[in-house]
Amino acid sequence: MKTKNKLYWDKELNPEQREIVSYTDGPILVLAGAGSGKTRVITYKIAYLILEKNILPERILTLTFTNKAANEMKERIASFKNLKCDNLWIGTFHSMSCRILRREAKFVGYKNTFNIYDENDQLKIIKEVMGRFGYSEKNILPKTIYRKIDYAKNHLVSPENYVVSDWDRYDNIVKSVYSEYEKFMKSHNAVDFNDLLIKPIEIFNTNPSILKKYQNKFKYILVDEFQDTNLAQYQLLKLISQKHNNICIVGDDDQSIYGWRGAEISNIMNFDKEFKGAKIFKLERNYRSTKNILGFAQSLVNNNKNRRDKNLWTPNEEGEKISLGSLTDEKGESNWIAQNIKKEIFKKKKRLGDFAVLYRTNAQSRVLEEGFYNESIPYTIVGGVRFYERKEIKDILAYLKVISNPDDDINLKRIINYPARGIGKTTISKIEEISKEKGVNLYQGIKLGIESKNLPDRSRENLKLFYYLIEKYRSIIRKISLNELVRTLIEEVGISTLLRKEGTEESLGRWENVQELLSSISDYSKQKNNGSIDGFLEKISLFSDLDVWDNKQDAVTFMTVHNAKGLEFSSVFITGLEEGLFPLYNYMNDEKEVEEERRLFYVGATRAIDKLYLSYVVKRMRFGEIKNTKCSRFLDEIDRRFIVNEIEPIKVRKRKLKNKINAKDERYRAGRSVAHEIFGIGRIIEIEGTGEFVKILVDFEAVGRKKLLVKYANLKFMD
DNA sequence: AGAAAGGTTGTTTTT
């Protein structure tokens, strides 16, 4: 007998899933294969805990890999009847630890207004510290040091514990720079991504009462994508879950693809040893892909040695075989993809949003973009240059960061003379001198500089203006809305005039980005009922491109295979399957690393619902040089039964010939009605170009004006 | 002080 409050799940979950949902107490490991409905299990489990076990939402902690996954989960839970989820903690590891750190910052000597530094900021500090030590950037790259520090922090190695190995001549430098880097961060009230995880661990280890508070609070802990947790995340989990020991982790060792970021596949491999008495469940039924796709993916990942045994199956139909395209170069590859997309849209009535084009490195997206642009196929790119990392955006954010946390020298230097206000290099280095002498931060150094006799009147006047500008905003920070503050700010400091007066296409684009920033601030204010600067800054620091990606958009999605984790598409293209690219050459020689590349390929392949395409090229431009390539070893490993080798480079050329028209082709005239596979019906406006470069401008009823290359447009005449 | 030009360098994947 079910009451209104109870969970109706018979139709929604299979017996295995139901068993997992209702098994609530003690440690649980769910080994969930690709497409086996693990997110569904987690959401139902949360609902079950609240509705059936009467657990208060605020006592449940759920950790996901991306904000996007967290938001989707929240939405799904909100759709359950009678379920209040306002107080649920659902978020990424980083956002959760950041939340904890904001509250408890003082226990590690931080103020709760700390700023979060990204890789660029970190590099600036490393360069500065290197300069202090007199290390030249010529001999050792700041980026190399950055990577080593990052690696150390990922593995919870402090500067004191950093081991200088005798085979690495840079380790000495790394150790000393690392140590200074940490001091710098602390004295400027800044943290990096790793600190978000490390600092709470430090707090918990040194303040048992604080740890107890969180241990008591979170009676149930659920973790998604557990295979990609690193040492710090694992440590945090162990600390928080210790008391109640109700921890449910869900993951798939075959999808562990973040080893380079410190993820430890051993966390999932050894979970049942660390958490004694852990109950292990397996979800092996795949709901997503066709038999062909799943079989193909299995035949690939079976080549890995370090993995848990599993037996994925699907009741879905055989489906089409996997298409393998062998193309002459990346232009051909892009073209092959475009043609296949058009074909499928036409024949199978798919939408543009059903397609994803995946690649190993972001750099590959450029040629694909060009190709799709020429073909007039709408696309969106996820990743690459992140929105909040664009220069114009970071400039404005730097103002906000300084206003909120004036200890932040890095961001202060970024804006002190932007837009130009007559504070040049000489003045800045004078200020730095003063600051160092008095042992204060730059901001206070400026204040001292205003009074200093060693500076020319002109500079002192400019410094004064700048100082009081920031002071003014610091004093009104709580009096006016965030929205208003930012708008006045960019007017007052002259960023808006600066960007608009240039008038180039580039500056116009930048101005548009600023507008986008402003509207994202408006959104945030609305959502948070007038949120704070800190809140906004935190949100965007932890935001990824994927989080803003709109999967309902009518456009083909381009992204890295890493970004595709957890998503699904009707048709998926995996491109650039060449030795050195996929697997990437840094990872070609070590068998463990090749296994991770193979898992990455597996992740990409299992995103596809009913059609998978693979492609490689014979020649590829790299480093500005055209090089011959060798096709990926992975293509030799897989079971050929699943593959159809349908495309040869010649065939693409044939298509071109078939569609080629002459400039004289009189069928194309302004005014005629035409139909396009993707854009629908439209009217020809004008014709330009000759030979195979004939372009026509068509005004489509549904999507407006588009310029198309006749050669590829495949237009049908309607009159 | 700031822009323009020239040289050099390097490509992984991201919260």
Place this chain on the structure above:
DNA sequence: CAACCTTTCT
């Protein structure tokens, strides 16, 4: 090939 840094020119 581009992004980035340094130098040089105005």
